[in-house]
Amino acid sequence: MLRNGTIAVLTMFGVAILFGEKNIMLAFPIALTSAVLGRQNFRVKTFDKTLGIIIIDLIIVTFAYISRLNLITGIVINFISIFLIMYTITNQYDPTFYKPFVMLYVFTQYAWVPLNQIPNRYLAVIFGVLIIVICNKAINEINEKSLLGKSISKSLSLIVESLRDILKGNYSKEKEVECTNIMRSLAYKIYVSRYRDYLTTNLGQIQFKIFMDIEHLNLFLRKIEEGYSHKDIAKEEIEELINLLEQIIEFSDGKIRVDNVVNETNRYVNKHIKEAKYGYEISVVLINLSKNITSLAYINKKDINKVYERWQRSYLDKTRYTFKEYFRRDSIRFKFAMRMAITLTLSLFVGELLGFYKIIWAIITIMSVIQPYYEETLKKTKDRVVGNTIAIVFTGVVINIMDNRYMTIVILIASLYLLYGFKEYHKISLFAAIASICVASLSNNINELLVYRITYVIIGVLIVILANKFIYPYKLKDGIKQLEEKIERYNYMLVKEGELYLQDKGNIHIVRDIIIHLTLLNQKLYLRNLQYEDEEVDRFVDNNTFDAIEIGYAILMSYGKSRDFKKVKLEEISRLLKQKERYG
Known part of the structure; x- marks a missing residue:
């Protein structure tokens, strides 16, 4: 919330002051870009990735400008541009990755500027991306090793709890699933650290090994539970394992030295490695885990985000492979890209043709609510209506009562921060609507704006429901x-x-x-x-x-x-x- 809210505020006021109010809407897609990139590993090749984002954004701004030059050719340009954004700028494990880019296209096309003002718009985009990079550096200066330590601590604590449950005879898979979810999050951190032909970074290769060790031990609990129930593994051995894992947890929390963990692991292994059924398997995991957390303890902080050149990335998520995989009429990526391209292109055409005031609010609703799955779209539609209704009532009452420009700016800033403080979409929609209404009310009558807002939200929602039912449904x-x-x-x-x-x-x-x-x-x-x-x-x-x-x-x-x-x-x-x- 702190990072993304700060970026939104700085971008909105910075762009307005430096590049004019026509570019103020860029703050929303730029702040959303920060939220999306925050889930990626932006520390790997930061300069290259920053340059890549700037180039993509400038291309999007250019085509959004060209599409408005002619109403008819604009239909073709809009369709192709939106389809390519939806189809190519994607991450199969982050379903919202495309959003800031398609939002930038729609916003820059709606808030159109003549050719002589395009340089200012380019500079506004570059300014916003640089704000993202600077704020990420300033706010997110957290040691990556401590983040990994939390993963170790949480996951091993769950394994210890499961081992105690085995001793009590009430083992269940709930803690196993919770531990697996933590390890899957760690796997995602490894995934986003890949760069070009390299699978991961120096830190990532240690993360991968620890992920395999802990998840293997977590799933091996099924065999331990079965062995204990059949008296093939002794209570004392499980208790010794619990004590050892607790020491590893203490190390990951910074309470003991790594030497203590290594010594205790060696003692356990020397005692149990010859026990064929369980001792050997557990010992192998513990040897590897001990070796990998030792590597973690001594890794050079300056080198953690450098690519690990000994591990190559495979072809599985490279464009030449994924293009063939997804460019089929029945694939979710193709259907979603087509649905969004057709719906937004028609909406932008009708909006430009009619020229109604604030019709962008209907288009934003369409862009925000359409989801890959029909069921998700219905849920998000309800959340959008709820969030916007509350926002309309709140802003209508407060701004009319206060009737103070500075109070409106305070509400705007607060809503920009709160926008990134929640995961539930109805809350996100609520604060996004408050921010949008506050920005518009600085130069327009609030009561008139509220009527337009509720009207366009309803229109947008109806279009979304029809589009998801009849245009490439999934x-x-x-x-x-x-x-x-x-x-x-x-x-x-x-x-x-x-x-x-x-x-x-x-x-x-x-x-x-x-x-x-x-x-x-x-x-x-x-x-x-x-x-x-x-x-x-x-x-x-x-x-x-x-x-x-x-x-x-x-x-x-x-x-x-x-x-x-x-x-x-x-x-x-x-x-x-x-x-x-x-x-x-």
């Missing part, structure tokens, strides 16, 4: 099915790549990348199913999460080992597959 059920098919395909790829690697024919780099993608795809399906509520889908996610980690861990543990060791791991993978009977 339901949650369709998305669930496509995600399941993709997960199965990636699972099959993991097995095949693993088999090739263990026979000294494959590529270990793609194995790591597939594991990251599978983790994030399972998280995506898990989140989709929170709304869909299908127990079969929950079981699918659970099984595939387990498979990806078990098989992936078996493959990665053979890295740098002898052929005999790889042969053992290949047999282990074959055994896992036979047990599950889910791969061809």
Whole structure:
């Protein structure tokens, strides 16, 4: 909230003062750009990424300008531009990544300026992007290692709680799922650290190893619970494991030295590594975890965000591969891009043709509420109406009573900060509407604005409902099915790549990348199913999460080992597959 609110305020007033009020609307997409980029790793190649964002934004501003020069050719330019923004500027694991860019296109086209003012608009965009970079540096100067430490601490605490539940005989999978979700968040941090041909950074490669260690141990609790119930693993061994994990937690919280953890791990391993059924597996995880958190303790802070050149990125999310994968009439990305392009193009054409005052508010509603899935669109539509209704009542009462320009500016600033303080869309919509009405009321009659606002929100909502029903419709059920098919395909790829690697024919780099993608795809399906509520889908996610980690861990543990060791791991993978009977 602090970062994005500050960027919104600085951009809005900075642009208004330096580049004129015609460019003030740029503050909204620029602040949203900051919110979106905040979920990416902007510390990796900061200059290159900043330059890339500036170039994209300048291209968008240019085509938005050209589209307004002629009403008819503008239809073609708008359709192509919006489709390309929606289709190409995307992140499959961040569904809102496209928003600031399509918003910039719509806002700059609506608040059109003549050619002699275009340089000012370019400078306003550059100014906004630089504000994003500077504020991110100033506000977000947090040690990356401490962030990782929280991931370690939270996840291992849940594993300790689960181990205690096993001893009490009331183990449940709730804590396992919670721990898995923390590890999936860590996997996303690794994913966004990739750059060009490199999979991750110096910090990211340690994060990946720790992610695999902790998630493997988390899922191994199922076997420990089964072993304890059959008296194959002793109570004392579980208690010793709890004590060791608690020491690792203390280290991650900065309470003890890493040497204590290493010594205690060595003591545990020397005692239990020869216990074939559980001791060996647990010991291997603990050895790796100890080694990786030691690397974390001694990593050079200056080098953490430099690309790790020994790990290559695979082709899986490169444009030449994803373009073929998604450029199909039945894919969600194609349908969503077409729906948004058609709806916004028609809305912009009608808005320009009629020239109604503040018709942009209907177009903003369309742009904000349309979602990939029909069910999500309906929910967001309700939230939009609720948020805007409250905003209209609040601003109407307060501004009419106060009738003070400076009080309006105070409300505007407060709403810009609060806009980024909540995750619920009806609250986001509420403060966005308050900010928008406050900006407009500085130069227009508030009561007239409120009538326009409610009218255009209703019009926008009706258009959205019709568009999602008749223009390339896509339901949650369709998305669930496509995600399941993709997960199965990636699972099959993991097995095949693993088999090739263990026979000294494959590529270990793609194995790591597939594991990251599978983790994030399972998280995506898990989140989709929170709304869909299908127990079969929950079981699918659970099984595939387990498979990806078990098989992936078996493959990665053979890295740098002898052929005999790889042969053992290949047999282990074959055994896992036979047990599950889910791969061809």
